[in-house]
Amino acid sequence: MTAYDAGTSEAANPLKQLARFGQSPWLDFIQRSYTESGKLKKLVEEDGLKGVTSNPSIFQKAMGHGTDYDPQIRQILEHQIVDAGTLYETLAIHDIRAAAKVLHPVYEQTAKVDGYVSLEVSPYLARDTGATIAEARRLWLAVGAPNLMIKIPGTDEGAPAVQAAIAAGINVNVTLLFSLNAYKKVVEAYIAGLEERLARGESVTGIASVASFFVSRIDVKIDREIDDRVAAGDKDAAALKALRGKVAIANAKQAYEYWQGVVKSARWQKLAQAGAMPQRLLWASTSTKDKTFSDVLYVDGLIGPETVNTIPPATFDDFRDHGKVAQTLTQDVAGANKVISEARRLGLDLDGVTRTLVDEGVRGFEDAFDALLGSIAAKQAAFLGAKLTTTTLNLPADLDAAVRAELETWRTQGNVRRLWDRDATLWTGHDEARWLKWLSIVDDQLLDLAKFEEFQAEVKARGFRDALLLGMGGSSLGPEVLSVTFGRHEGFPHLYVLDSTDPQQIRDFQDRIDISRTLFIVSSKSGGTLEPNILKAYFFDQAKKVLGERAGSHFITVTDPGSHMEDVAKKDKFWKIFYGNKQIGGRYSVLSDFGMVPAAVAGLPLKRLLDSALRGEKSCAASVPPAQNPGVVLGSVLGVAARSFGRDKVTLLASPAIYDMGAWLEQLLAESTGKDGKGLIPIDGETAGPASVYGRDRVFIYLRLSEKPCEKQDEAFKKLIAAGEPVVTIELHDRYQIAEEFFRWEFATAVAGSIIGINAFNQPDVEASKIETKKITTAYNETGRLPSYEPFARDGSLAFYADPKNAAALRVGHTAEGILKAHFARGRAGDYVALLAYIDRDTATREWLQQVRLSVRDGLKLATAAEFGPRFQHSTGQAYKGGPNTGVFLQITCDDEVSLPVPGEKYTFSIVKEAQARGDLEVLGERGRRALRVHIHGDLKSGLEKLAQAITAAV
Template sequence: MNPVKALEKHGQAIWLDFLARGFIAKGDLKKLIETDGVKGVTSNPSIFEKAIGASDEYDGAIGEALKKGDRSVGDLYETLAVEDIQNAADVLRPVYDKLEHRDGFVSLEVSPYLAIDTKGTLAEAERLWRAVNRENLMIKVPATREGLPAIKQLVSKGISVNVTLLFSQKVYVQVAEAYIAGLEALIASGGDPAHVASVASFFISRIDSAVDAALDDKIAKANDPSEKERLEELKGKVAIANAKLAYQDYKRLFSGDRWAKLEACGAKPQRLLWASTGTKNKAYSDVMYIEELIGQNTVNTVPPATLDAFRDHGEPRNSLEKDLDEARAVIKGLASTGVSLDAITDKLVTEGVQLFADAFDKLLGAVAFKRETVLAGRVGKQTLSLPGELANSVKQHTEAWRSAGKIRKIWSRDESVWTDHDEGKWLGWLHAPSVAKTKLTEYQDFAKWVKSQGFTDAVVLGMGGSSLGPEVIAETFPQQDGFPKLHVLDSTDPAQVRALEASVKLASTLFIVSSKSGGTTEPNVMKAYFFARVTEAIGADQAGRHFVAVTDPGSSMEKVATEQKFAKIFHGDPTIGGRYSVLSPFGLVPAAAAGIDLAKLLDSALAMVRSCGTDVPPQQNPAVQLGLVMGCAGLEGRDKVTITSSKAIADFGAWAEQLIAESTGKEGKGLIPIDGEPLADPSAYGNDRLFIDLRTEAETDAAHEAKLAALEAAGHPVVRIVLKSTEAIGQEFFRFELATAVAGAVLGINPFDQPDVESAKIKTRELTAAFEKSGALPAETPALSTAEADLYTDAGNAAALRKAGADGTVASWLKAHLSRVSAGDYVALLAYIERNAAHIEALQDIRLKVRDHRKVATCAEFGPRFLHSTGQAYKGGPDSGVFLQITADDAADLPVPGQSASFGVIKAAQARGDFDVLTERGRRALRVHLKGDLGAGLKSLGTAIKQALE
């Protein structure tokens, strides 16, 4: 007789430790049932990983599933696994029926990530039980401390359980007690135990592998030949001895009065199942763990190779209860050597959980790869070109993140990923796109209302995250038919406020006042100004309908909006910081007002969310990979993150700049984002750069590509991101948000606070308060005063500059200031002037002169806009900045209704507050206050800087 089939006569069931779609579909499983008497199937992450990742037999199923709509990697895997388990269960159903529910089971594993999470295990086990919907299913639960109560509760609900990762006799007794207690609870609640079954999966070969290694270590150290022989004799015997003694516990536990009562109600004993029975040591018989563990009412689950081996040369015999005294002697003998079996089995449980988690990572990685392949372009492609040292660092961090499960920790709001402070309170942005999708009708109704009102323009009044996200949308998408043109105002510069006012029709303009706290100076004064102007234009009774507010619940802005009868009030999520808020109402309300198709925008963003989800391992997770590159580059001194964007998405860099700078630049650490600096030849750069290039698929620029290629060839790290279209900008918002949070973790900082932004605000409030009292800002004395400009700095900087050659000319001070620029530094131009095309061009001309002469990174910023973004990094980040603040007299000031401080005064206070904090932090800073015509002054400044660089 077939040796496998013959095991039936000895009361043992053979289960197959293997599962694959084609194996079932082609009838191979059915054949094994018929020829070998196989009575069950077990699965685990490693089995599924090999089935899905190492073949193309699942590609069609994945493609069909994604045709019905995109889904997360975890959902996609579960869909495949559930279908396979259902099919296997159906093939085994005749066995289940024939043996009156005593066999014919298929096992499906709860996520190994939940091995130490009782509640999570229960929830997933119940969900999988319902999803598979087959009586002959067993849910696999590990025999961890947290798994034991889950086993009891699942059985009490009538769910069959395969208890896995069992090594210890002591723990086995606890497992059996949990099963029995679960049956008792089920019967007490009126349930029928007849359909409940369980196996306790005792792992065999892993015990011998661990014990043999410990014995080999002792053999190597032993001097006595007889002691060496005694130790050698124990090898390969402990696992079988351990199992035989566990079987004696089984016989005791499932007998007696307590069990008789349960059996009378139809309960079935929990069989012992021998798992991990493929021999790992080639010196041992390849069928040893089958031949030595054959006994009544047991199960042996074997891989295909072991099944084939036993069919070929196995010898069935009643072996499980033979030589019990020898088994006891083996266990006692092991203890006498000083090797602790308890310590080994405890360690094997921990290692087993990690091994299953590792396999699950590989499995989900394989599914993620298949999903990405099928989607083919729906998720923006990201490629990394990294020099060797950085590539190795990223690889090491990737593995560290994987083994520590840090992505899962992020999604579960675990603050230990960062500084273990309050980061968990600021992770609402992770779910912002999915939350927004549930509120899509609300946004669409708002868009219809905006269109019905006939607004020609919509203006966002906000700062930082409240303005830069909407600005990307305004600059990226063309004006939609029937909807207003979207504008953004984020300045207190009087000329810029006037320019915005001149570009719109007040009587047909919608103003979106965006402020999380409601207490931010800039949106409040901008709102005060435009509310008064709209009131003048259309009357006090109609002004409110031209305003909507986006603010956190209960803010002072909400109170004002209610009092002034704003048309709409949208609430932000208090758990989302401003710079992470673009996919929340702060970005979506302006987008809806502009008629942007939010359904497409959010679907695109959600595709990236799924690509970066909790179930996507770091290697396949695009945002995590980008974040690890950014963080590792920062640790290696490549902290100047240079962002270039193609024309269609050119404004994206300004948003990313504030996200990266404000999130990472603190505690003397951080990344300095460089936006708007066009690419040059490799010779223009030091070794402190990381380049991130974004473009849309439709845009090609051969010259730009050639420069990127040259940078790669020169050993600079380059990240390329290609968007399918401009509508995919939503993906990039999420990619960069998560990447920045990851980079913050690598750098060891809290990426969700902004302590140095607050310090500048405090200084500004002090100065404006002084103005309110005296009618003037406190007097200040210039270090140098000429007809064209006044120069200001603190005593320490002034002394250093004079020592470096600063004398009676502006050019000498600039020369001395720029002489302090060293390799690895950056130069930032901080201009508190109107942000317009001419002034942008003037600053660009200056910054490129500096870059090309000093070979350092440069920033060109406009205040007060940058205070809420890069200002944080400039004050709190690494002390590598050399700052030139540029201020000027306002040609014409502008009053703020209800305040004595005008726009010009507020801007001046902001500039001075900003500069004071820079100098207090010991930064190398010089302020140039231009006099007279601003255009002429900027031109003269450019000339002076050119001379200073020569």
């Protein structure tokens, strides 16, 4: 007969007979079907069951297997976006409330002595007093049942939490007690908590507590040591063997003896007279692990007044069937004391064993909780299906094993929780904690949704035809993804993004818009960045020519509070000012106002976008174990591949409909990780080729849009997988899931930074080029001309520049082909070639750059980056200067056919662009990079053709 189908008569039922000796049988088990089927109620009625305990291991078995919880999970996910921890807690609270309802009659009949159901605080908090107290209060209020007990571990940190909870009137089950000393601290905590209440004039009646004293695990440890010593021929073998299976019960009897003394004390009697109930000892871990002993050893041997035995289902059945009921707890206490003395005499380290068991108990519950949350997260992902992006890893065996090992390290060290706790030591222990507001920005934006929707309605009402965002780096790349991916929405302006100082490109954008019907978005976090400031100055000047004094009403800004741009916006009477968050770096800002304001202007469905981002956030939550956490998995692949395998070229390729994601990812990866001589080098948009054109320094990322896939790309990646290349395929089921990926990639980048061993939130080398640029523009303003700058070689319309060291290495070539050949020949396996073009970024030049990079890749078998200046300086430029010295750089500049003034300055946009190119090359040279500049004089188209021919011949 099983515990699920009890039927033993009351007179013959040992479980019922326990009441005659003052002991209450509780069940160490909970499961929804068990409660809903009436089996729990039947145990109460037929077996005298008086309580239920739960723990992470029990819930893991209940929730992690079978389908009992599937209907509620589906129902929750249909209406809410939650993380695995919230989902677990919702399910657990439902079960606890249901069991508490079944046991409430027992609670009433026993005058609040019994009838309790226990719910454990998070095992992760076992060493954190303050967090345990907060969690106990929160769970107590969340369940809202008077016959609830909150389980708090009896660690050194847990004891003060017990006192605080009791003082707050919360029923407490203190768990993981193994030693008499630990138990004494818990008894003191209980009494002190009650005394606090009395001192405040509050009632102490009706507050219940049990101290869960673990039993069988002690014998498992001690008996193993005995067996090892006996097998080794210990001289005390006979005495040792006589102690097998006796130490745990003797230890428990000593605890009970101590309790008997406490309740007789004057201190306790004062509390008892005020109505306090004693904290009963509860025997836990009472299943027999050693099959040579009785299967009810730890129930038979621990029966005594005012105690509880929480019994696992199988042992519950066994005791009903053949348990022997007698008051054994108070029998032969002297013999128990002798067992403990003998154990100490023989060198059995009971104190050491109990300390180890506490640590193992905490770790065991953490492991069980990880498994529980992992299984819930897996179910959640399966039920959500296409509402979440899907990740598939195809990794070589050695990399796969290393990634799995890293994920396990992150699990055992609790690193996901450390990240969410803003623990700077996860990186370098410097200022990382102050840059992590992006972790919760999605929640903030959803709370602020009405603000954006109201603004969106105002934009629509004003009838703008165009919107032009002026920004650089993090302020422009995210909005550019939104603009390129979603295009124009009916009734809203077409969103353009300008992030260049190239005068021709500025003129191109000016020609596309109707200034009288354009909303200008000046986007600058610091408000002091050169490019947004001079672009604002230029277009504000143009707007004044058309709109007069109304020009400011066509401008808005997104900037950090207190910035220079805020002052400018107020002075020029901008229509609106939106604020960023100073605790979010630019490259992590796409889900802040820097992305949401342009999204609102463009008419995107904001709730849909933010809900997608929220799914990304909840998928990466602190409660989601690393192996099921998409951000940690991706970050581990990137970090481990770079750190341990030299695969630091993150090759990004996306479906055509979402291709611009790569430009945003470039900045995120390069600026976050490329420093201190380490980092990830993003390779965006390099058309997939056969495995033969790649070295062993790549990880391939395929962002595949399943609603609009590219068959050619699919085939290329199948071949790469077949060739054994590491490929991560991320499947987006609709375009709005780019918002989910925004968050996931931010999280993954933070993880990768931790694994690589850098601060993922600073950009120590970005400023260097800005300083050099400012020197040159300042000199121009003062003298009216640029500092002298002479090429070291010429070939027709092509002029070549470099710092002295690079020039010396390249003078061996006397023609463009020869110089370029010498330059590219400096590349070695594991290096990359970066083409940095300070030219108009239009369709023709982008196609030219792509064609040239592929010829370089195929010829040299090296990864290639193809970038336009100056925008890359605020993106990949950090990695080029501060990351690994593996780049071979070719800067491409040209004469400008168009000249545009910068209002209020002597210099023009052409001068600014020239200063930026010079400053960039100067810093690359200072950092010992292999860098060369080629300048095209005269017609750009013919000059690019000549340069392409020379490059192709050189490689």
